[in-house]
Amino acid sequence: MINKTAEVVVIGGGSIGCATAYNLARLGYNKVVVLEKGYICRGSTGRCAAGIRQQWGTEMNCLLSRHSIRRFERMNEELDYPDDVEFRQNGYLMVTYSEDEAKMLKNNLQLQERLGIPVQYLSIEEVKEIVPALNTERVVASTICMEDGQANPFKVTDAYMRAAKRLGVQFYTGTEVTGLRLRGGKIEAVITDRGEIAAPQVVNATGPYAKFISQMVGHELPVEPERHQIVVTEPLEPLFKPLVMNFYHQTYCQQVANGSILTGYGNSEEPKGINYTCSWQFLKALSAKIIDQLPVLRQVNIIRHWAGHYGISPDGQPVLGPVPGVEGYYLALGCGKGFMLSPMIGELVAQCAAGRETTLPLEILGVERFKKGELIIEPAVV
Amino acid sequence: MRCAVLRTSRKPGAAGSLPPQGGKAGARQTGAERMNTLSEKTIICRCEDLTVDEIRERIEQGYGSFEEIKRITRIGMGPCQGRTCRQHLLRELARAAGKTPGEIELPTFRPPTKQISFGAIGGLDHDQ
Numbered sequence: 001m002i003n004k005t006a007e008v009v010v011i012g013g014g015s016i017g018c019a020t021a022y023n024l025a026r027l028g029y030n031k032v033v034v035l036e037k038g039y040i041c042r043g044s045t046g047r048c049a050a051g052i053r054q055q056w057g058t059e060m061n062c063l064l065s066r067h068s069i070r071r072f073e074r075m076n077e078e079l080d081y082p083d084d085v086e087f088r089q090n091g092y093l094m095v096t097y098s099e100d101e102a103k104m105l106k107n108n109l110q111l112q113e114r115l116g117i118p119v120q121y122l123s124i125e126e127v128k129e130i131v132p133a134l135n136t137e138r139v140v141a142s143t144i145c146m147e148d149g150q151a152n153p154f155k156v157t158d159a160y161m162r163a164a165k166r167l168g169v170q171f172y173t174g175t176e177v178t179g180l181r182l183r184g185g186k187i188e189a190v191i192t193d194r195g196e197i198a199a200p201q202v203v204n205a206t207g208p209y210a211k212f213i214s215q216m217v218g219h220e221l222p223v224e225p226e227r228h229q230i231v232v233t234e235p236l237e238p239l240f241k242p243l244v245m246n247f248y249h250q251t252y253c254q255q256v257a258n259g260s261i262l263t264g265y266g267n268s269e270e271p272k273g274i275n276y277t278c279s280w281q282f283l284k285a286l287s288a289k290i291i292d293q294l295p296v297l298r299q300v301n302i303i304r305h306w307a308g309h310y311g312i313s314p315d316g317q318p319v320l321g322p323v324p325g326v327e328g329y330y331l332a333l334g335c336g337k338g339f340m341l342s343p344m345i346g347e348l349v350a351q352c353a354a355g356r357e358t359t360l361p362l363e364i365l366g367v368e369r370f371k372k373g374e375l376i377i378e379p380a381v382v
Numbered sequence: 383m384r385c386a387v388l389r390t391s392r393k394p395g396a397a398g399s400l401p402p403q404g405g406k407a408g409a410r411q412t413g414a415e416r417m418n419t420l421s422e423k424t425i426i427c428r429c430e431d432l433t434v435d436e437i438r439e440r441i442e443q444g445y446g447s448f449e450e451i452k453r454i455t456r457i458g459m460g461p462c463q464g465r466t467c468r469q470h471l472l473r474e475l476a477r478a479a480g481k482t483p484g485e486i487e488l489p490t491f492r493p494p495t496k497q498i499s500f501g502a503i504g505g506l507d508h509d510q
Contacts, residue, residue, distance in 0.1 A: 041453050133383050154453040234461045234497065235388040258430075258456070259388040278493050287504030296383045298504075301497035303461050306490075 002172050005198045006033040008353060009190045011177050011213055012205035013038075014045035015153060015339050016332050018160035019346025020203050022079070025167035027354045032169040033197060035190070037176035040161055044207040045153045045339050047308025049230060049252050049262060051243045052340040053092040053148040054117045057108040057379040060317055061337070062115050063360055064344045071343035072151055080166075081159040085151050086257055091242035092148035093122075093131060094380070095139055095293075101247045102141035104379050109143060119145045131240040133296045144242060150254060153339050160346070180216040180329075187217075187328035201353055205332040208274065208309035210319075217326045222370050223319060223333055224272035225309040229282045230264030231302045232256075239296070249289040250382040261297060263290055265382065266310060278305045310336035313370075316378030318345060320365040321352050331367055336381065426474075427467035429460020437471060441478045448475060448489045458489060461497065 007029050010021045013036025021034045036042070052072060054065040071078070072087045096102050105121075112119045122142045127134060130144065161171065172194070179191035180202060190197045204213045208225035215221075236259050243254035253263035265286065283305065291298050313319055313335040323329045332349040334341045344360070351358045369375060420426075422435035432455055445451045448458075448471060457471055458464030472483040479486070 039447060039450050042449070046453055133385070158454060232459075237386040237388050239385050258460075283494075283503050287500040290500050291504050296385050298501035299499050300385065300387075301461075301499050302494060302503070303463055303497050304459065305493045 002175065002192065002194050003031070003033055003170055003197055004195070005031065006170075007031045007199065008033075008201040008203065009197055009199045010034045010203045010205055011190070012036065012043070012207065012209075013040045013157075013161075013171065013173060014043050014205065014207060015157045015160065015342035016045075016207070016334060016345050017203075017205035018157050018164060019342045020205055020332050020349050021169045021346075022160045022164040022167065023346045023350030024353065025164055025169050027350055027356060029354070030168065032164070033199070034164070034169060034171045035175050035177055035192060036171070036173045039173050040171070041154050041157050043209070044308050044310070045157055045342075047230070047306055048153055048339045049254070049264060050150045050153050050256065050339065051092065051148075051252060051254065052087075052151060053145065053243075053245075055092055055094055055108060055112060055119055055143060055145050055148065055380060057104065057111065058317055058376050059111065059115065060360075060365055060376075061378055062112060062117060064318065064341045065337075066115065066117055067360065068341050068343045069147055071347075072156075075151075075156065075159060075343070079159040079163040081155075081162065083155055083158070085155045085159050087149065087151040088257065089147055089149040090254075091130075091144050091146040093127070093242040093244050094143045095127070095134075095244060095246045095248075096141050097138045097246075097248035098140060104247075105141050105143050108380055112145075117145060118147055119143050130242065131244060133240055133294050134244065135293055135295055138248070146242075148243070150243065150256065152257070156339070156342070160342075177213065177216075180213070182217060182326065185325060185327055187326065201328045201330070203330045203332050203349060203353065207333065207338055208311040210311055210331065210333050214323075214331075217323075217329060219323055219326060219329075221319070221331070221367065223311045223313050223335060225274050226266050226268065226272055226312045226336075227270060227275045227307055227309055228264055228266035229278060229286075229305065229307045230262060231283070231286065231305045233261040233297070234301045234303055235259030236261065236300065244293065245382060246289075246293055247382060249293065251286070251289050251293070252382060253290065253293065260303075261300065265289070268312075272312070274309065276307050278307055311338075312336060315369075315375040316381045317376065318365055319367050320345060320349055321362045321367070323367055426470040427455075427457045427460070429462050429466075430456045432457055432467075434470075434474070437474055438478075441474060446475070446479070447487060448472070449487075451475075452489055463492070464489070
């Protein structure tokens with residue numbers, strides 16, 4: 001039987017939900033409940049490409065990722081994790097084939113330098129040296145940040161979940177939220193398929209499902225699910241270190257810890273919605289994109305193919321904090337970068353819900369910005 | 383420029399992945415009986431180099447479903463895609479839960495059915 005009451009209910013058992021629950025408990029909440037309709041990491045966290053980068057084109061994305069990386073660096077110790085979250089700083093190599101994209105990279109570089117993010121502009125010779133397997137024929141510009149990297153999303157989420165459990169947080173998996181009850185514009189209870197939980201505060205950390213939860217309180221959230229597909233290959237001997245992000249092909253490609261190549265992209269032309277099917281069209285297009293970039297992978301075998309979602313926001317930035325008009329309801333949405341920003345999103349949303357001072361200013365990423373039209377568009381997305 | 387497929391090496395001191403044949407002479411053991419005779423160092427997932435005691439430890443820690451154990455240990459995510467280890471893990475989960483393997487929920491079976499190269503899919507190899 002599930003708890004009948006809670007101080008705060010976190011919906012979503014991905015990296016953000018678990019990080020938020022951990023931070024809430026750390027800030028003194030005694031009754032924190034996490035609800036997950038499947039199992040921990042079933043959704044976007046468990047399906048993501050695992051990359052962690054600071055090379056963004058808006059100040060908030062840069063700051064959130066900069067602070068998150070500091071937390072990934074000491075995560076095993078901070079969360080007292082007996083395993084390893086496998087955080088590796090092998091860098092992110094950004095590659096462009098056009099003058100326009102090159103200009104975007106140079107603009108971003110200025111912003112990143114101002115914020116103290118160590119990014120380097122590379123010559124073609126330097127690119128060849130860093131990833132000898134890369135086809136540089138059409139490369140116009142490239143940058144790298146060696147502090148960027150990857151971590152194991154399952155282990156990161158597990159680390160947050162275990163730390164949260166030690167602080168008394170209750171996790172209910174296989175428990176689906178079917179409604180939210182309001183009274184006088186305030187959150188009163190969370191209705192699940194296993195009973196009701198009376199709670200004055202709710203955090204929506206459901207990634208691409210966020211708009212469906214918002215609809216339960218009559219809130220129209222402009223965050224749409226966009227399908228991304230990824231494949232992983234048989235493991236190879238070490239071939240290249242950084243994640244290669246190609247703006248022309250809209251792909252990400254990296255060699256993960258066990259030697260496999262992990263690569264994918266999302267087709268932004270597809271109709272928005274939840275869609276977990278794997279398509280042949282994707283495999284065919286991806287293969288051409290990969291052979292163009294890394295011809296050496298032509299004979300390498302794909303062993304696994306899956307689909308997941310980004311929650312796409314109108315400006316490519318996260319949506320965080322309270323929702324005006326629905327007291328006690330908070331959004332914790334990374335919008336395509338949830339996993340990599342989960343340490344900071346968890347911390348900030350917990351601070352905000354607890355009425356504490358936030359480590360970074362949160363207001364700028366509030367949901368009202370879409371109504372007011374105050375969008376700062378993130379240019380560096382694929 | 384070439385790339386080489388990585389062959390994983392077994393853990394030092396690990397026993398072979400086939401359970402030892404024992405029991406009554408001439409009597410054929412059931413799978414469940416054979417699982418009971420495994421040594422803790424017996425590998426049940428060859429791709430990810432996982433021993434039966436590592437899997438049992440995870441089950442004891444509360445990772446009670448195939449999907450959860452897959453995510454935390456990578457069992458079934460290697461080149462064989464679970465063809466070797468799936469039945470072993472199902473038996474372990476069934477044993478722990480007091481059920482039959484048929485009652486344990488299976489993980490998602492993902493494409494491709496057989497390994498296939500980027501070149502074969504891209505169709506580029508046929509153009510040359």
